[in-house]
Every structure is written in C-alpha cells, then in structure tokens.
Amino acid sequence: MSAVLIIVSDICLVVGAIFCLIGALGMLRLPGFYTRLHAAGMIDTTGAGFLVLGFMIKAGLSLITIKLMFLLLFLLIASPTATHALAKTAYRNGHEPYRKDGPSSSS
Amino acid sequence: MKHAFYLGVVLLGTWLLWSGHYTPLIISFGVASCAVVVWITHRMDTIDDESVPLEHVLAIAIYLPWLCWQVILSSLAVARIILSPKISIDPGFVNPKMSQKTDLGEVIHANSITLTPGTVSVELHDHDILTHALTKKMADELMEGAIDRRVDRMEGGS
Numbered sequence: 667m668s669a670v671l672i673i674v675s676d677i678c679l680v681v682g683a684i685f686c687l688i689g690a691l692g693m694l695r696l697p698g699f700y701t702r703l704h705a706a707g708m709i710d711t712t713g714a715g716f717l718v719l720g721f722m723i724k725a726g727l728s729l730i731t732i733k734l735m736f737l738l739l740f741l742l743i744a745s746p747t748a749t750h751a752l753a754k755t756a757y758r759n760g761h762e763p764y765r766k767d768g769p770s771s772s773s
Numbered sequence: 774m775k776h777a778f779y780l781g782v783v784l785l786g787t788w789l790l791w792s793g794h795y796t797p798l799i800i801s802f803g804v805a806s807c808a809v810v811v812w813i814t815h816r817m818d819t820i821d822d823e824s825v826p827l828e829h830v831l832a833i834a835i836y837l838p839w840l841c842w843q844v845i846l847s848s849l850a851v852a853r854i855i856l857s858p859k860i861s862i863d864p865g866f867v868n869p870k871m872s873q874k875t876d877l878g879e880v881i882h883a884n885s886i887t888l889t890p891g892t893v894s895v896e897l898h899d900h901d902i903l904t905h906a907l908t909k910k911m912a913d914e915l916m917e918g919a920i921d922r923r924v925d926r927m928e929g930g931s
Contacts, residue, residue: 685848692855700893700905701864704851708890712848715841732790746887746894753895753905763905766863 667726675723682716689713698764699756703749710745714738776825781811783825826877832927839923844889851890851907867912868901870921878928885920 685708692705718738725731784807789795792803814820826833854862869886873879883894883902891911896903906912 685852688852688855692851695855695860696862697860698864701862701907703893703905704891704907705855707887707893708848708851711844711888711890715844729790729793736791742888743884746884749887750883750894753893757895757903763866764864 667724671723671726675720678716678720678723682713682718682720685709685716686713699761700753700763703753707745707749710741714741714745776820776827777811777815779827780814780820780825781807784810829877829927836923836927840885840888843920847889847891847911850911854907862907863909864905864907865909865912866895867904867906867916868898869904869915870918871897871900871902872921872925873928875928878924881927882920882924885924886915889920 689705689709689712692708693702696702696705715738718734718741722731722734722738725734785804788803788807789800792799814824854860871879871882873882879897883897886892886894886902886904891907892915893905894902895905904912904915906915
C-alpha cells in the first residue's frame, strides 16, 4: 500500500471523526428536539460515511472492501429511516418545535 | 421471468462476494440457497420492478454521487452553524413538492431529504413532504426542488 493511499485514508478517518464530534457537540448545543435531530443525522451520514470510506481505502481491493461498501449502503438506507421515524413520532404526538421567536420547547 | 432471473444473478453475485470460500461444496450450497430464495420469492408473488429495480440501477448510479456531494456541502453548512460561538438558526416546517408516483421514488426522495443534514422529512403526504429545516436558507434551497427533479428523472429514466 502506497504512502499516498495511507495519507488519504487517514485524512478520511480524521474528517469522519471530526464530523462525529461536531455532531455530538450539535446535539448538546442546538435547542429543541427537531434541531438536535439534524446534528444526530450528520453523525450517521457524513461522520460514518467518511469513517467507512477511510476503512475501505485501508482495506484495499479485497472482499473486506466489498463488505464495507454494503455496510455503507445499509447505513445510507437505515439511518435516515430511523431519523424519519423519530421525527414523525414526535410530530404525531404534538411535540412543539423550537422557534426562533416563539415559545421555545422545554427539551 | 426476467426479473426472477436477474434476482438470481444478483443474489448469487452477492453471495460469492460475501462468502470468500470457493470450494465446490460451499459454492453448490450458495447456488442451492439462491435458487430456494428465488423460488420462495416467486411463490410469494413479490418479484416485480419494485423489489428488483434493474431499470433504475444506472440512474441510481448517476444520482448517488450528486447526492453525496450535496450531503457534504450541507454538512459543512450545519457544522459551521454548530461551531459558531452564537448559534443562529431559524428552524421551521416547509412542504416541498413531491411529484414521484411509485413507492420507491417516494422513499428515495424522502430519504434523500433526511440524508442531507439540515433537513429532515417528517411526514409524507400525497403530493408533498412535510419537512423540518434548520435554517430559512436550507428551507429555500429545498423548495427549489432540485432533489425532486433528479429523483423524478431517475424514476422516469428507465
């Protein structure tokens, strides 16, 4: 494995880790339930995406890369579905969203 | 019949890629289990364009890179909001148009919206998607309907 590929995969891993960190920070800092969903969604799309991409480059052309590719594909389908289910449940139960100039939600 | 054949080919290909053990005995197990799955699926009468969307494979391959680029762009926008010392957001609900006709198209559209950070699809109606957007700008970009147009082209482009 060449030095360039090692560097590229390391960059992907670091970028993925940074996005996970920012997402976690966002879940703490953003107000209200729905806005926190956006931060959480960023963790499992961009964060996890770059991490798996980094692993794929590290694994090289092998069956492991194929399995990681499927993992990414399942993540890309499963995580927005879970986010959608959460948002829909909150909406159906009448959860009051945070508004910039209105009564803010308690959670 | 065509779909059943392709389902078998895809299953067998997937099986070979996941297994990694290429001895005659193991491969024959794989062929047998794929055949059983195709037979059961045929008996359940669920082999159609929705379960085996082969007409859309090429279109999806064109759509995915564009979506990934959009995800990265809006991730950066959301990251900038989170990292700024004073969080300035203007969240609210919008109803972007949904012109897809098939279930598959609707699911791809709604999931694309949720995948893009800053927008989450909340509820699907007949001709629009109730969506929560983090800022006014993200809501406006969504209302321009770029995702809708591209998913529509993919749905129609068989």
